[in-house]
Amino acid sequence: MTTEAGNPIPRFPAGFLWGVSTSAHQIEGAADAREPSVWDAFTAEPGRVKDGSTAAVACDHYHRYREDVALLRELGVDAYRFSISWPRVRSGDLDFYDRLVDELCAAGVRPVPTLFHWDLPAALDWLDRDTAERFAEYVSVVAGRLGDRVPQWITLNEPAEHTLLGHALGVHAPGRRLLFDALPVAHHQLLAHGLAVRALRASGATGIGLTNSHGPTWPASREQADLEAADFYDVLLNRLFADPLLLGRYPEGIGELMPGDAEADLKIIAEPLDWYGINYYAPTRVGAPQGTEIEFGGVSMPAELPFSVREIEDRPVTDFGWPVVPEALTDLLTTFHERYADRLPPVVITENGCSYDGLDDQDRIAYLDGHIRALHRALEADVDVRGYFVWSLLDNFEWAEGYARRFGLVHVNFEDPATLKRTPKASYRWLRDVLRAQKGAGA
């Protein structure tokens, strides 16, 4: 991979927010002390998680959060994106988040909580419209308790992946394979988001956004069938959620497939956002369907889908097999800037990162270096980007992949559950130095 690591990273504007991200189910552990989520049920089924692991203990962040906040302070980040476990709050425990937020504030790190990062309480179902109302009630409770110290909120994490992987293809919890019958799950999450924005504003909260995963879609060829399939995939990944949120309408042909009075709901869904979060990992190459079920990146894609995902060749890949294409981040941001124009609020990159093994993770350094420079190019092209968060602070439970994929700046020794020792990797020290240089006078 080309790296420009020899030259300093260009200076970002003053006030640009540098952070790292995690999520509750992936790091907290202490599963006994809360209600079950759909992920607990899913991981209990044999064969669902590749290494047969669960997140019952994970990084045991629930008990070791002080050590983790100390790592954040030493890293020098401005902000920490974590998520709040809805099942934990339902079992009456908000004290943990109270302590965590206090610890972050004392360390001078801005708390940026995500209110839903896929760990739906097992008693609830996104196919039920009522779940959207329950979500807004839960959000009011959290805002009432933490709102005095939290300046920035994220309602949902990647509703598209939760719909697609969890409900359409069945490779994530709750493990349903509904294909296009999963669309109500998308609508109900969007509605939940809109109701949550209203609940947050009613409690006096500001700095409200949500986080979607986006990436450029590359057609497999210039053939008509490939172009159409790529367009369709682009709608699913880049517009199904962004259009209703930012434009107040579904992409053509989709609104009529949604349950209930979608037109009326869109008014709630399109409540203005203070900022828009983008998680970026890689572009996707897409072509016409190939008439058979195919395995791609560990996901089996049924033959009935109107597209097929193809390998991106001639690019380095991470240990997860994801292609490394930093310049696609610049393209993605300039495309969003053109597509949504003044309807696009300031953007924050809420996740970007890669899985590589090893403590001397030079590949991760090259990945982050390339992507931070690509982000700077988007700023130069006038895209209003206000922050960048690395996924992730710690190695953690990577959903259906278990502990096999290591995304952390800090290594966690899962082999020794008694200590779960944290060891900063080379990339942690590199990012610390980048942040020092960004903040240093006249650098």
Ligand code: FCB
């Ligand atoms: C994103 C998820 C996050 C993590 C990274 C690798 O899709 O939001 O929880 O799993 O991918």
